[in-house]
């Protein structure tokens with residue numbers, strides 16, 4: 001596609017022509033007072049083409065970049081989807097002169113086929129944003145966010161403290177680059193720092209609210225300095241370069257200690273580094289800050305009052321299960337209640353609770369630990385994760401013998417916990433008596449309060465949202481939106497490092513083991529059948545929970561789609 005050449009035309013003449021065409025077009029003119037999206041939808045109708053709102057889906061930058069930026073912008077189009085030699089091209093106006101000219105050229109490319117889809121001006125601009133992979137980087141530099149002297153000074157103080165403490169300053173090659181990387185990560189509230197050497201540069205990325213962001217490409221020579229600094233701080237072997245290593249260190253910052261877990265892995269271009277910043281902020285969340293809707297909040301409160309039985313939280317790695325369990329534990333933590341946890345590893349200390357760390361390599365497995373814990377006569381036991389038959393069996397026994405057991409499982413949805421337990425050889429007859437409730441969760445980023453943008457989507461988008469809402473089981477405690485006129489989309493400002501989102505919130509689905517569910521478990525192992533029954537009992541799915549949150553403006557539909565999958569019928 002690279003030889004698709006942009007020919008310079010008299011831009012003014014083009015604009016005049018466009019304006020004349022528009023003025024003649026009464027259909028479009030009549031829609032002048034409607035929203036931008038409604039206009040794009042009408043344009044699509046006029047030409048009998050599909051319409052899409054790109055605020056609702058994320059576009060891959062590799063796809064958009066198939067056509068050079070200047071050409072795409074001049075022609076008012078963006079490639080948003082590609083399978084083999086078939087392209088889906090988003091255009092604002094299919095009859096625009098420049099658009100048609102560029103499309104003609106694409107046709108002449110070797111075997112390329114395309115279909116058109118009409119989008120709004122806003123959607124096009126959003127797609128074009130993907131040309132700037134390093135948008136974030138540039139913005140960081142423009143704003144000086146990571147490099148503000150006061151932050152660095154604060155930060156330097158902290159590092160000096162550690163170094164003084166360890167009396168290792170003389171051994172460390174101090175250059176500012178490492179400090180800047182750490183200060184930047186802390187300032188942007190990143191959870192992880194990724195430093196990956198390539199052939200001629202080092203890629204630096206931060207994970208912010210669960211999503212990796214490109215920050216900057218560093219010169220290759222910086223890697224040695226950063227590596228030795230990380231290895232030194234986390235007590236790794238400096239001379240070992242061909243083996244994975246891990247360790248941890250801490251940073252004193254503004255009277256706060258930040259723990260960092262570092263991991264080094266040899267790769268073809270040198271050792272790559274990942275540093276996880278263990279911030280206590282998220283594990284300190286209170287129950288009502290997690291994002292449970294009113295209906296689930298009442299159910300959770302009710303479940304936490306039960307003195308026996310199991311409460312399970314399921315989801316993939318990084319879905320916030322541990323944070324949820326910690327907030328349950330915090331809620332239950334009272335002087336007259338004995339709580340013991342088994343964790344791998346213990347990342348955060350909770351006051352008044354005995355936390356035991358699992359060490360599978362030395363024989364202290366979850367199941368061994370659990371056997372010992374039960375003998376300690378606890379009221380509440382938190383088991384980090386149920387992943388083998390023995391742990392499943394002992395947890396079930398503990399739940400049946402007067403203990404409240406909290407644990408997590410690695411399944412995609414709440415219903416999936418049932419077949420997982422059966423797979424771990426738990427008898428179907430024991431599941432319903434021992435498990436009280438199952439929760440599944442995901443985390444979505446929340447829209448930045450300072451820059452989120454309210455907009456009027458096209459009528460067809462609203463109709464689809466209403467259709468989804470109409471299928472959500474109704475309940476007595478929640479008020480469901482009836483008339484939807486606007487929703488929210490991300491924008492980006494200096495407060496959110498131009499990402500458009502700050503912080504995260506949980507999406508949940510939850511069901512209790514009713515008789516309805518019990519009957520199914522006794523005769524079937526299918527997660528979808530359990531799910532259907534749970535919905536019959538009133539379960540709101542994670543995606544539905546997300547759509548309700550998007551309507552409230554807490555997050556965007558694009559984010560719900562990223563995390564829970566397709567919401568709208570795929571037009572491709």
Ligand SMILES: [Zn+2]
Pocket residue numbers: 448449450451452491492493494495496497498500501
């Ligand atoms: Zn913002």
